[in-house]
Amino acid sequence: MKILVSLKRTADPDNANKVKVAPGGAKIVTDGLEPKVNPFDEYAVETALRLVENGKTRIAGDTVVVASFGPKEAATNIRQSLAMGADSGLLFTTDDDSLDGDLVARALAKVVEAQKPDLVILGKQAVDGDSNQVAQVLAETLGWPSATFAMSVNLSADKKTVTVGREVDGGVVKLTLTLPAVISVDLRIVGAKAVTNNVTPAAFAYNDGPRFAPLPMIIKAKTKPIAEAPLASLGVDTGLKVRYTGFELPAARKAGIKVKDVADLVERLRTDAKAL
Amino acid sequence: MTTDANPLLSDRDVDFLLFEVHDAASLCALPAFADHDRGTFELTVQTVRRLARDVFFPALRDTDAAPPALRDGAVALHPKMRAMFEALAEAGVLSATRPASVGGQSLPALVATAANAYLCAGNASGAGLAMLTTEAAHLIESFGSDELRARYMHDLYAGRSTGTMCLTEPHAGSSLGDITTKATPRADGTYNLTGSKIFISGGEHDLTENIIHLVLARIAGAPEGSRGVSLFCVPKLRPDGDALVDNDVRCAGVLHKIGWRALPSVALNLGEGDDCRGWLVGTAGRGLAHMFQMMNAARIGVGASAAAVAYAAYQESLRYALTRPQGRALSGRDAQGPQVAIVEHADVRRMLLRQKAIAEGALSLVLAAARQSDLAEHGADEAQRARARRLLDLLTPVAKSFPAEKGFEANALAVQVHGGYGYTSEYLPELWMRDQKLNSIHEGTSGIQGLDLLGRKVVAGGGEALAAWSEEVTLTVTRARAAGVSAAWCDALDGVVAEVGALTIELAARGLAGDVDGMLSHSADYLDLFSTACVAWQWMLQATAAQRAKGAGRDEAFYEGKLRAAQYWFATEVPRVALLARLCREAEDSYLRMAPEAF
Ligand SMILES: Cc1cc2nc3c(=O)[nH]c(=O)nc-3n(C[C@H](O)[C@H](O)[C@H](O)COP(=O)(O)OP(=O)(O)OC[C@H]3O[C@@H](n4cnc5c(N)ncnc54)[C@H](O)[C@@H]3O)c2cc1C
Numbered sequence: 001m002k003i004l005v006s007l008k009r010t011a012d013p014d015n016a017n018k019v020k021v022a023p024g025g026a027k028i029v030t031d032g033l034e035p036k037v038n039p040f041d042e043y044a045v046e047t048a049l050r051l052v053e054n055g056k057t058r059i060a061g062d063t064v065v066v067a068s069f070g071p072k073e074a075a076t077n078i079r080q081s082l083a084m085g086a087d088s089g090l091l092f093t094t095d096d097d098s099l100d101g102d103l104v105a106r107a108l109a110k111v112v113e114a115q116k117p118d119l120v121i122l123g124k125q126a127v128d129g130d131s132n133q134v135a136q137v138l139a140e141t142l143g144w145p146s147a148t149f150a151m152s153v154n155l156s157a158d159k160k161t162v163t164v165g166r167e168v169d170g171g172v173v174k175l176t177l178t179l180p181a182v183i184s185v186d187l188r189i190v191g192a193k194a195v196t197n198n199v200t201p202a203a204f205a206y207n208d209g210p211r212f213a214p215l216p217m218i219i220k221a222k223t224k225p226i227a228e229a230p231l232a233s234l235g236v237d238t239g240l241k242v243r244y245t246g247f248e249l250p251a252a253r254k255a256g257i258k259v260k261d262v263a264d265l266v267e268r269l270r271t272d273a274k275a276l
Numbered sequence: 277m278t279t280d281a282n283p284l285l286s287d288r289d290v291d292f293l294l295f296e297v298h299d300a301a302s303l304c305a306l307p308a309f310a311d312h313d314r315g316t317f318e319l320t321v322q323t324v325r326r327l328a329r330d331v332f333f334p335a336l337r338d339t340d341a342a343p344p345a346l347r348d349g350a351v352a353l354h355p356k357m358r359a360m361f362e363a364l365a366e367a368g369v370l371s372a373t374r375p376a377s378v379g380g381q382s383l384p385a386l387v388a389t390a391a392n393a394y395l396c397a398g399n400a401s402g403a404g405l406a407m408l409t410t411e412a413a414h415l416i417e418s419f420g421s422d423e424l425r426a427r428y429m430h431d432l433y434a435g436r437s438t439g440t441m442c443l444t445e446p447h448a449g450s451s452l453g454d455i456t457t458k459a460t461p462r463a464d465g466t467y468n469l470t471g472s473k474i475f476i477s478g479g480e481h482d483l484t485e486n487i488i489h490l491v492l493a494r495i496a497g498a499p500e501g502s503r504g505v506s507l508f509c510v511p512k513l514r515p516d517g518d519a520l521v522d523n524d525v526r527c528a529g530v531l532h533k534i535g536w537r538a539l540p541s542v543a544l545n546l547g548e549g550d551d552c553r554g555w556l557v558g559t560a561g562r563g564l565a566h567m568f569q570m571m572n573a574a575r576i577g578v579g580a581s582a583a584a585v586a587y588a589a590y591q592e593s594l595r596y597a598l599t600r601p602q603g604r605a606l607s608g609r610d611a612q613g614p615q616v617a618i619v620e621h622a623d624v625r626r627m628l629l630r631q632k633a634i635a636e637g638a639l640s641l642v643l644a645a646a647r648q649s650d651l652a653e654h655g656a657d658e659a660q661r662a663r664a665r666r667l668l669d670l671l672t673p674v675a676k677s678f679p680a681e682k683g684f685e686a687n688a689l690a691v692q693v694h695g696g697y698g699y700t701s702e703y704l705p706e707l708w709m710r711d712q713k714l715n716s717i718h719e720g721t722s723g724i725q726g727l728d729l730l731g732r733k734v735v736a737g738g739g740e741a742l743a744a745w746s747e748e749v750t751l752t753v754t755r756a757r758a759a760g761v762s763a764a765w766c767d768a769l770d771g772v773v774a775e776v777g778a779l780t781i782e783l784a785a786r787g788l789a790g791d792v793d794g795m796l797s798h799s800a801d802y803l804d805l806f807s808t809a810c811v812a813w814q815w816m817l818q819a820t821a822a823q824r825a826k827g828a829g830r831d832e833a834f835y836e837g838k839l840r841a842a843q844y845w846f847a848t849e850v851p852r853v854a855l856l857a858r859l860c861r862e863a864e865d866s867y868l869r870m871a872p873e874a875f
Binding site for chain 1: 280281283287288291311312313315316318319320322323326327330363366367368369372381383830831832833834
């Protein structure tokens with residue numbers, strides 16, 4: 001079993017309130033914010049690791065490869081995944097600004113051709129652009145089955161299919177995909193029992209959330225390979241389809257008002273908010 | 277974490293202090309740290325800060341609200357203390373700074389101290405228990421027999437047991453040379469211990485099966501005073517064949533405390549039934565000297581915890597000040613207009629900037645000391661190691677006491693910024709203020725640190741440590757001038773270095789002439805003076821880094837904030853040096869003349 005996970009670095013999402021728009025709206029300014037792994041991508045790494053584990057031990061022969069596109073410094077973010085337990089990394093260097101969802105998806109398709117994974121797992125979206133496109137475009141480009149917004153994944157005992165619980169407006173849809181396939185994951189995938197592989201005993205519960213990189217693994221991760229190559233070496237057209245014409249902040253929220261009683265509330269919902 | 281949650285420490289600042297001010301990456305050139313690079317440091321800090329935010333901090337209010345009690349001789353810890361401790365052990369934090377030969381990661385103390393500061397800010401009690409365990413193991417690693425190392429060290433580093441330091445006795449706190457716990461040799465080479473210890477942190481709990489006490493005691497017939505004190509390893513359960521049996525260590529009571537409430541501080545009776553076995557650690561009569569390895573590490577640890585607790589409260593009050601609307605601008609005409617956030621008021625900004633100057637200055641000072649401890653142990657050659665040892669010895673009492681003393685003031689300001697709400701337990705600043713108070717008491721009170729600094733450290737070796745310190749600070753000023761830092765600040769710090777040198781020579785001469793009061797009666801003022809100077813040095817280092825980085829179009833506000841905090845320190849604190857020096861020099865005698873009956 002070989003799993004490919006893609007990874008994007010985003011300006012520290014814990015401090016997203018410090019993101020500013022440059023004067024004139026030409027760009028987003030993320031000064032002083034540490035680039036961290038996109039949280040949904042971290043969940044993707046966690047999902048992949050749970051699929052190749054028997055509880056606390058690794059299943060021999062299974063591998064998790066992490067790929068990222070970005071500047072050389074993104075190697076640090078790849079290394080974090082290696083410290084969590086991934087086996088190797090691929091970094092295709094380019095500027096953060098020279099990428100869009102379409103290019104990443106097409107580049108990933110090339111990586112898939114070379115790596116031949118059984119499964120590609122991605123975060124459902126990056127928390128900076130919130131585009132939510134790469135998994136879909138990738139699956140389409142490859143012609144592979146795909147399931148987005150996964151909140152549960154079950155890998156069959158014969159490793160030929162995965163059954164994915166997808167979070168949709170009305171509830172949960174279950175899809176069974178034949179491998180190779182593409183999955184994008186949502187927050188709930190890192191629940192204690194959301195990922196099952198018919199190897200880890202049913203009684204075993206993971207900690208909620210993506211795992212910490214334990215200190216001993218951080219040093220070990222230094223010896224795991226990260227292959228670096230320019231993005232262009234993949235032989236993709238590096239032209240962008242998405243062009244940003246300007247940025248502006250959403251209008252500041254107006255202060256709330258206090259209503260007298262329920263009747264007043266209903267009246268205001270009807271007349272002011274026109275919600276009823 | 278939601279976007280406006282308290283980050284405990286600012287990640288940008290920790291990054292700045294580690295890599296732009298204290299040059300953590302340069303340590304990787306030393307063989308001991310060769311396995312590391314900036315990336316491993318960053319990832320380590322990332323793991324630990326996440327533990328602090330996800331596990332430690334969310335438990336802070338709960339663990340404070342329900343302190344453990346003694347029931348039938350047993351003390352049940354808050355379940356969240358278990359969660360914290362197990363998470364730390366699993367992440368390998370307990371042995372992080374130790375070499376691979378004992379299962380550690382050879383992490384520099386500089387990086388470990390910065391990382392652990394997040395834990396202290398998130399939950400000082402939880403971090404305290406970890407520190408005790410690590411340092412107890414380290415004592416056994418350094419001085420224990422092979423038998424003790426095999427039996428206890430690995431369990432401690434792995435978090436399967438916890439450790440304590442048993443120094444204090446009811447009649448001997450500051451004055452450890454007066455302890456009376458007795459060790460009587462037995463035929464098999466072990467000792468029978470009898471005596472009472474008090475305030476022992478983590479001295480009893482149900483977290484791990486065994487607790488490994490490191491106990492100071494006096495071997496029968498040993499000389500009076502500190503020369504007669506030896507160090508013993510006294511497990512709660514001792515081996516008996518293949519089994520573990522009770523070792524007659526009784527918990528006689530749990531103290532009710534105003535802070536650090538999750539970590540039980542207990543009274544222990546050793547050998548009530550005359551069946552408490554101890555194993556000698558290191559050399560008989562060298563107990564206090566051996567224990568100083570743990571005490572010195574703990575002093576830096578206490579300083580780090582104090583800086584962190586001040587820092588977290590500063591962050592909390594900053595968030596409050598940015599969002600709490602109250603009053604209008606003094607210059608504003610519009611009495612009917614909307615209220616402004618309190619951060620707009622000059623006095624609130626003063627309180628915030630003072631907290632920032634104290635907390636970030638204190639953290640930088642503690643990291644400077646930690647860096648010297650790395651060089652003292654692992655420096656490139658003996659000359660570098662010896663110089664670092666001197667600097668570390670000199671900085672230790674300051675790095676321990678300044679964050680505690682001024683940190684408490686900062687913590688009170690965080691309460692103040694919150695107004696009436698700050699005085700309620702609905703808000704966290706009161707909790708951090710209570711936790712902070714301990715830091716000027718345990719591991720040697722501030723009074724003891726002042727005596728240690730003036731009576732011992734600055735005069736040691738003919739003042740060689742102070743000479744090294746003056747060199748360091750002068751070099752900092754030279755670099756600051758080159759970087760274009762305010763000449764007025766540079767001149768002021770040069771003046772302070774000269775004043776510290778001249779004053780110390782004067783006071784030392786009095787001591788040599790037998791005038792002990794003339795030398796030491798203002799040891800607290802001297803400590804205050806020297807601390808103010810050390811923190812001015814730290815702000816000069818930070819201002820230099822900020823000045824260099826400024827203007828590149830990146831993080832302008834961050835660097836500007838550093839320069840304003842430095843300005844504040846030079847404008848409001850550095851001038852106090854003159855007054856403090858005068859008090860020391862004149863040996864101003866108001867309190868010396870106060871006979872007890874005159875109070
Ligand atoms: C929560 C907590 C946890 C603790 N944990 C531990 C622990 O794990 N292990 C352990 O061994 N101890 C521990 N202690 C004990 C602590 O180290 C002592 O309380 C401290 O050293 C002071 O001793 P004391 O309480 O006897 O005060 P005293 O020594 O009686 O001091 C009282 C006051 O007199 C001053 N004073 C005393 N002697 C002098 C002097 N020579 N010159 C000038 N001033 C002086 C002190 O500065 C202080 O202000 C803990 C204490 C607390 C409160």
